Amino acid sequence: xxxxxxxxxxxxxxxxxxxxxxxxxxxxxxxxxxxxxxxxxxxxxxxxxxxxxxxxxxxxxxxxxxxxxxxxxxxxxxxxxxxxxxxxxxxxxxxxxxxxxxxxxxxxxxxxxxxxxxxxxxxxxxxxxxxxxxxxxxxxxxxxxxxxxxx
Numbered sequence: 001x002x003x004x005x006x007x008x009x010x011x012x013x014x015x016x017x018x019x020x021x022x023x024x025x026x027x028x029x030x031x032x033x034x035x036x037x038x039x040x041x042x043x044x045x046x047x048x049x050x051x052x053x054x055x056x057x058x059x060x061x062x063x064x065x066x067x068x069x070x071x072x073x074x075x076x077x078x079x080x081x082x083x084x085x086x087x088x089x090x091x092x093x094x095x096x097x098x099x100x101x102x103x104x105x106x107x108x109x110x111x112x113x114x115x116x117x118x119x120x121x122x123x124x125x126x127x128x129x130x131x132x133x134x135x136x137x138x139x140x141x142x143x144x145x146x147x148x149x150x151x
Contacts (some may be wrong), residue, residue, distance in 0.1 A: 003099045007032065007127050008099050014087040015075035020065065022127045029109055029130075030063045031147060033120040035104045038070045038078040038088075046118070046140040047084055048052070053144035054085050068093050068116060122150060 075088040097103035122131040
């Protein structure tokens, strides 16, 4: 997905089993962020950065939705442990990640595997992507501030 593209209608099931759709967000801008794994250092720092700045984002009309391939149960624990005030989509089959182009070939210690590229999409009130942060340009501890500067 690129700037100017519309987000798919079906996003997936959140931590409570609720189906989230992009049309649920029509009329207001929102942030869709993809991260590799619940309760890892970088992913926790990123989620907490968004949590700690949620009021500043909300003042500008933005809602936040996170996505990883963790289970709903894992998301429930992650949300509870870190008091996250936004839903997390359990994209266990990485369907949305593939549609959004964030399910990529990665390598670590010479081993190649498929995984989630840390990515944040800023989406306008019509469901169109207006800005994208990808990979290493995301500073997990300061990510909400990066987003606020881009708005």
